Amino acid sequence: MAELEQVKAKHCNKNIATYSQDANIFIPEFCRKLKHLDRAVVLLDPFSTQLEWNTLAPIARSEKIDLWLLFPISVILRMTPKHGAKIKPEWKETLGQMVGHQRLGKSTIQTCHPKDPDGPLFLFYFAVSSRSPKARGLASKVSKDILAKHNT
Numbered sequence: 001m002a003e004l005e006q007v008k009a010k011h012c013n014k015n016i017a018t019y020s021q022d023a024n025i026f027i028p029e030f031c032r033k034l035k036h037l038d039r040a041v042v043l044l045d046p047f048s049t050q051l052e053w054n055t056l057a058p059i060a061r062s063e064k065i066d067l068w069l070l071f072p073i074s075v076i077l078r079m080t081p082k083h084g085a086k087i088k089p090e091w092k093e094t095l096g097q098m099v100g101h102q103r104l105g106k107s108t109i110q111t112c113h114p115k116d117p118d119g120p121l122f123l124f125y126f127a128v129s130s131r132s133p134k135a136r137g138l139a140s141k142v143s144k145d146i147l148a149k150h151n152t
Helices: 002-010 023-033 053-062 073-079 089-099 106-112 133-150
Strands: 040-044 065-071 123-128
Touching (some): 073 089
Parallel strands (some): 040 065
């Protein structure tokens, strides 16, 4: 958060706001308040299993937000069975909230387990909610530039 605040201070002529709140509560309200010409970039770095799949729906519906999501894939890998075993009942609700209950099928679970046992702890996703080809093109260019600079 401190680094984001430094970026904000460095670009004080820009409309930059930072928030450190429960995304499940903040995001729907934030999306409702967006005006016609507003655009936003949202960075979500959820703690463990705290981000609910339904929280992402208002972002998609807004058509105004570019989303960067640091997704804790290691948490899902620890909670999901390998080799066709059943999900433990105590984890099923949590997993359903994270990936969407309708997505919690066998094919989803099988694709979660990489062949490498030392796989990633997080996946970094970028998503564009705008339907505008111009906005999508610009967001794609910016995201590729950012990833190219930091991909080692």
